[in-house]
Amino acid sequence: MSWIAQNLWLIPVLPLLAAGISALLKRPCRSLAAGLAIGSMGASFLLSCAALVATLGKHGAASRQVVNFDWFALGDTVVRLGWVLDPLTAAMVVMITFVGSLIFIFSVGYMAHDENFTRFFCFLSLFAAAMLGLIIANNLLLLFMCWELVGLASYLLIGFWFHKPSAAAAAKKAFITTRIGDVFFFLGIVWLYSETGTLLFYDAGRGCLEQDALAKMVAHTTLGGLAASSAIGLLLFCGAIGKSGQLPLHVWLPDAMEGPTPVSALIHAATMVAAGVFLVARVYPLMEMQQAGVSEPIPLTAVTWIGALTAIFGALVAVSQTDIKRILAYSTVSQLGYMMMGLGIGGVAVGMFHLLTHAFFKALLFLGSGSIIHGCHEEQDIRRMGGLKKFMPVTFATYAIGMMALSGVPLVFSGFWSKDEILHAAWHYGPSKIPFLLGLAGAFLTAFYMTRQMCFVFGGKYRGGHREAEKGSDGVMESGGTGHDQHHSAHSSDPHESPPVMTWPLILLAACAVLLVIVGTPVWPWLPHYLEGREVHFSFAALFNWDMLSLLLLSSAVVAIGIGLSWWFYGLLPAEKPDEQDPLEQQFPEQFAWSRGKFFVDELYAATFVKWNARLGELCHDLDRRVLDLLVSIVGWATTACAHVAKLCDEYVVNKLFDAGCGEVRRGAEAASELQGGQIHQYLRSIGLALVLFVFILAVGCNK
């Protein structure tokens, strides 16, 4: 076993140490906190690279190295934890530490004027530690603990500007919504434990993802003819639905954009929301267990359909949004749907490949939007931007690369190939062609809304200047800056390019979004095959066959139509004023209203679940006040009455007795004190008298 497999725990522990130390730092220690966070991430990145190297060149089961240890013993039961190093872990930790480091560096610039800079980096490090722990865990319990820790970190960071009511509400919403999924996830964990007696994934044949346990679970049929493995798989997937923002628990993810933009990039685009996808990939052996009498594995069917529906839903909503970050958020929802669909129909490699490429270009897009927001003085509405190509050339170039990667512009962008893998797998999906069609429609919409965003933000001329005066300095970031403020006053209304500390991460991420192509094309599909532990061969035949080429052409055509149509709508005649009506709205007012209203899912939930919950709360409150309080009052009165009786007893019985006893003792003592008169002769006389008495008794006694 390699050194890195033995010491894999160092990867999450280094950021954890950084978080612990910076939690103790005082506010002014800004550079120390940032240095600690970035340094620990960098060190973790190096270790991750070592881990990646250790898994290279091995195939099949040999590529997995597991270290387990005893945590504690309860009677005869020993709870064991552990970590696992396999291609899945290695690829994820490398991605997270790399993207994480860049986002940390970006944050130094983005958060430069925030008072709570130190706290921010403490939370970021805590998040990174929990996320890395989640990835390396070889135990579902350990994974769940880290899962909840990333949820906590997400809560803290969404609510980082907690003095804004919307941010506090968003943090609460995110926490509660994901908790709903987590309840089912936890039920799944408990069930899994009761079925297999272990929560270790791999344990030399005894783990819950290994042959014996899986066979046992498939054989065990429970409610409704569902095999235990299917039921557990569905429960675990519920956790993934909550965390990865799938329908119907997606509502928290767009609201989570209230957090600082680097947080959105790291947590709500690249890593944490992908944790659900990762979870499905991690328990894939369980998910794909086929129960007798059903043609497809039930959990994977659920994954596929939820994923496909989420993909199209997210894309439909993203088309009409006006907040730059919300567009990206719904795009993330949509892309997570793609990943789920890829997992459901194509296997681990397809879904995870898209996850990894998406992490790079979505982090790039979010950081780009952060740079835009920073440059436009905290403006987030794309209708109030425009013409930024001129002001922010670096951001424009990198954002364009990210946009093209996300839209799936052919050949040189990684998103194209990973999305195509998914569509390719969907095309060959046996039971139904609907996921394929949904995916294709999603691809069209993705191209459409990204082009729309580009046109609004970078095309036309700048539309935001006049609002600068009224907006003033109520922005959150304006608290303590010096250089930034001077910059403002120099030409206050014009946007400006961000400092190098923010643009360099963009450039690196853009480079990655392109360079990942090398390892992911069908000609040399190194990354997908590596993830599945298969050997990879260089072959042009995989690309140049009719099946593959026709699909490539089809998706390229769809993307081209999407971009072209969007350009025709938005690019040819750029909007002149911020409050102009959207061209699409003029054409399809009704459908547009649905999309802009996010299909009113939030309103639906507010009218149903939230309202029911409030009703239930009121009912409980009434029950509490009317019934329980009455009972409590009765008990209280009874106690008071008892106390009165006890008081009377005390006063008239016990106290009297004691008083009488004490009086007697006192009188006795007074009488006795009379004897001590102070007269020595008195004492002597007593002694003499006593002596005579004793002698007399002695004399009488002796005579007997």
Add this chain to the structure above:
Amino acid sequence: MTPLSGYLLVSALLFCIGLAGALTRRNAIMVLIGIELMLNAANLNFIAFWRFSENPETMTGLMFAVFSIAIAAAEAAVGLALIITIYRHFRTANVDQVEDMKG
């Protein structure tokens, strides 16, 4: 040789004189003298009983008497010291007038 009863008679006489002195005298010093007489009556008893015991060579009675005399000396010293202090305090040695120690 004088019989034991002779010694005991003298001793009893001595004790009675001492007791009478201690009870009747008002002067603290005279009371102390009476007490000393009673003590010596007891010592005389010790010696007499020892001398007429079965094996006088063990010297037990003699030892008893020596200890008793030593204690009497110490007691006399303490008693005199007390009397002097009382005299300085009350300007009298009359025990009837000293009754501050009553309960």
